Amino acid sequence: MDLTLPRTSPESPLDHTAMLLVGHPNVGKSVLFHRLTGTYVNVSNYPGTTVEVSRATARFDRALSLLDTPGVLSLPGRSDDERATMRALLHEELRLAVQVGDAKNLRRTLTLTALLAELGVPMVLALNMSDEASARGVAVDHKALSEVLRIPVVPTIATGGSGMQPLIDALDVAKAPAPLLHYDTDTEAVVQEATALVEELAPHPRLASRGLAILFLGGDSEVEQWLQEKSGDDYARLVALRCAADAASSEALAARLAAERGRAADALTKTVMDQSAHLRRPMAQRVGQLAVHRLWGWPILLAVLYVVYELVGVFGAETLVGLFEEQLFGEVLNPAVTDFFNRIFGAGWFTDLFVGQYGLWTMGMTYALALILPIVTTFFLAFGVLEDSGYFSRLSVIANRMFAMLGLNGRAVLPMVLGLGCVTMATLTTRILHTRRERLITTFLMALAIPCSAQLGVVLGLLGGMTFAGTVIWAVTILFVLLFTGWLAGKLVKGRRIPLVTELPPMRLPVLGNVLKKTGGRLKWYLIEVIPLFLLGTFIMYMLDRLGILPWIIRAGEPLVTGWLGLPPEASAAFVMGFLRRDFGATGLFALSSQLSAEQAVVGMVTLTLFIPCIASMMMIIKEQGARTAALMVGMIVPTAFLVGGILHQLLRIFW
Amino acid sequence: MSNREHLRLIGVPVGSKIRLAEFDPALDPLQREQLLAYGLSVGHPLEVLQQSPLTVVLCDHVEIALEHAVASDLWVEKLPRHAP
Structure with a gap:
């Protein structure tokens, strides 16, 4: 035909x-x-x-x-x-x-x-x-x-x-392919019986009944659901057929079907493919092997981290932010905009709304464009290069042992590394994990202890400029919290750990055009998402200040913020801002940097890093895990952040 | 299948050319399905690239990393060094 x-x-x-x-x-x-x-x-x-x-x-x-x-x-x-x-x-x-x-x-x-x-x-x-x-x-x-x-x-x-x-x-000449195989006699009989049942009970308007029958026999949950909806009570006949077929053999039916397809593909491959002998191993393969080598893998990882730090933490957070914040915004744009509002509207609430302490321009836009944008730009560039090189997959091999302690496998490193770019998108990527348990633990750990690029940049900008030891203490504390809570979650969340089996894609030289396109796309997304939220946050701060609520919050938060965490009272405002976005809160702390000691900066940044996930991440967690799980996560995350911050404050008072 | 001795993949030296002989019955069926999907089927030739921190095999020009718990459930037979 x-x-x-x-x-x-x-x-x-x-x-x-x-x-x-x-x-x-x-x-x-x-x-x-x-x-x-x-x-x-x-x-x-x-x-x-x-x-x-x-x-x-x-x-x-x-x-x-x-x-x-x-x-x-x-x-x-x-x-x-x-x-x-x-x-x-x-x-x-x-x-x-x-x-x-x-x-x-x-x-x-x-x-x-x-x-x-x-x-x-x-x-x-x-x-x-x-x-x-x-x-x-x-x-x-x-x-x-x-x-x-x-x-x-x-x-x-x-x-x-x-x-x-x-x-x-x-x-234009697409065709339905010729079948590659007929299964062995027993399996084929089951397939044909199931095909007849599907044809009778739930024929699909476009897909062949035989294909649906094979997928059903192999346990495809989407096909199961579709057949169940279409065939109603008669679905039990299909289930009974599959159970009987499974019971008739020592080997699972799904595995038998897959193995036979594999053998048919193997036979055809041998017919149409030719492999030259004695080819030299490609350079990319040798580099890839070094990246997961039990000894060389670690220095390579450290070198990669060092280069990323130099690009994001030094060039982005210091050089570019210095240029943007101090020179462009501090010396040119902000004075000009302030002057414009003062001249046209005079002093008063309206001018304050735009260029006051919590002004939409002087705070909202300055934070978003002068402080965060240069940092995320450099981060997305570095990230794009690493993504396209094939290095991230190799991280899953290196990190596997560490993730085993958390009841996960190295595959979970991918969403977590992506979380360093944006936790919201990374939460969606947890779909690549095979079990609900893995997805739940990984989502929780990302919501708690993985700072997004914007926040990471602000942390590096504040602590890196102040104290190297402080940066190390921040990193070690966050890693400790990640590992400890992950270990605890691995023990508490029911289910078993799945050992790692993963493909390592070839190492490739990143194509500049693709890296730039991705960086551009991410920056566009960042600006669309972040600027409205930063402006909304600034407006809320302005209103709270105007209505006298902010001073009240600062006083009310004093026992926790000043007493327990040892921060200046004004830091309460940063936590209020952090409810909207953690990086917004971190930027608020950054703006207070002249009033902070090194110890206070570390404690403040640790607490804000662990603080509540941003609104967009919360929406994604609700979408992926449900509202109840999301609420439970927030209920655990906020107290944990303050608990860890307080304990760190007490420890640093004694030892630093 | 030949009558060569069967070894656990985890115990085969790096650089060896091998053929997958059988899956141990202890291997989780879903994991077995996953291995088949990666192309690791019985009788197929592989090359051992690494054994630490994970076992890495080359299968049809694609590197597959396997945790030792999985590699120990794969029985293989060594092929002669000059095998293609």
Whole structure:
């Protein structure tokens, strides 16, 4: 049967509007998405960059909506991001799918093709990173592969734009792939029985019943849910069939199905792929191995941290902030704006609202643009380079032992490192973790003890300029709190620890254009999110001051802030500001720096670092974990922050 | 499968070319599924790149890091040094 997409039939799949990009993690789906739509989504060199489906209109067909899905390690889906891809397959009006595969790892690509083929969706296979495959001596016979699969197979290099036009042309002749295998007799009988049941109880408008049956038998929770909704009470018949099949063999049915698909992919790979012998190991591989070496890994990590510190803590927080805050804003902009308001409106509440102590310009905009912006810019640049180099994945290997103490594995390092950029986005990235337990502990630790880039920059700016020992005490205290509370959480949260198994993507030289694009995108997002919040925070401070509430809060907070933490009474204002954003509070403390001793600066920054997560992070935690869990977290985090700050104050009084 | 002796992956020297012989029954089924998804299937050739702090194997040009708890549940057989 010819399944080529007819262009004119009124009942053709052309009535459907979506094209899905699907594939393993870190194979270049998002770069391809950018090439095909012009819409930039975040692209990085580690698995799990995309955790939600992105959508944009195709450049070459304005009626076609392209969907970039999170990478799937395997289907049936097990993690949240795999489930997101399965939801897209089930619920989108699919016209066709493009499977993006890693050309140098054809066997794995074809294992996924074997499953997608069962779903009967018209497909094109884009074998991406074909340059990396060639560099490793891998040659794929695309024509032969296309003949076996009976779908177009196109070699691409998405980062360089190569193969894009042939890929677009191939979309017109997308076809449902030929099945790669028939399972062994017993398994095949179960598959056929389940297929008949799905066909009878819950036929899908676009996906083949056989594919859904295989996914159901493999335990895909999204397919289970869909079938349950459609088949009602009869769903029990499907469950009974699966239970019986599972009981009939010593090996789990899901594993049997996956193993057979793997064998079929292996056989086909051997037929269409040629591997040159005696190639030298690529330099990138040797560098990558050094980065996770049991001895060399640590000095490399220290060197990376030192370079980041020099760029963010010294160049960003000292040099650039000095230029912006003292010279541009302090000597030029703020006097000019103040003069303007005084001349036009005279002294009074309105002028104060803009250029007073809690003025929207002199406080809100100055904090956001002069203090925070230079710091986050340098941080995002450093972060982008590290992301694209492939180093972050290697951190998960180095940090695995430490994370094992927290009941997690090294995979949790990725959200935490991303949290140093922005805790809000990183909370979303916890979806790459496999269990709810891992996601809960990681989210809690990030909300408690991971400072975002803006806050980190302010901390480095204040403490770095004041006392190196203070910076070390701050870092050690935060690390101790992170490890201790993580250890406690690991003991208290039910569930078992999953040992680490992870892919290490190749080390690559970051492409400057991509790093700059990402930095630009993040800065835009930062400005959109932060400036309104900073202005709102400043306005609240202004109103509290105007209504006489701020002095009252300062007096009321005195026993805690002055008595317990040993800070000047005015620091209460920083904590009020911290309720909106921790970095806003930290900046408030920064502004008080001339009144603080080194000990007070350390205690204040430790307490504010551990203080309540910002409003945006809270919203994300509520979205991901629910309101009750979020409230519980806040209930634990705020007292912990003051407890740790107070204990540190007492210790420093004795020993420093 | 050949009749070479089976060793636990965790005990194989760095640089060895090996073939995955079998999964230990003690291995968690979900973890086994994950390994299969990474391409670690029975009979497939691998190269041991590292054993510390984690076991790292090269599988079809992709490096896979495995915690020792997992590597000790993988039985492998060594291939001759000149194997491709």
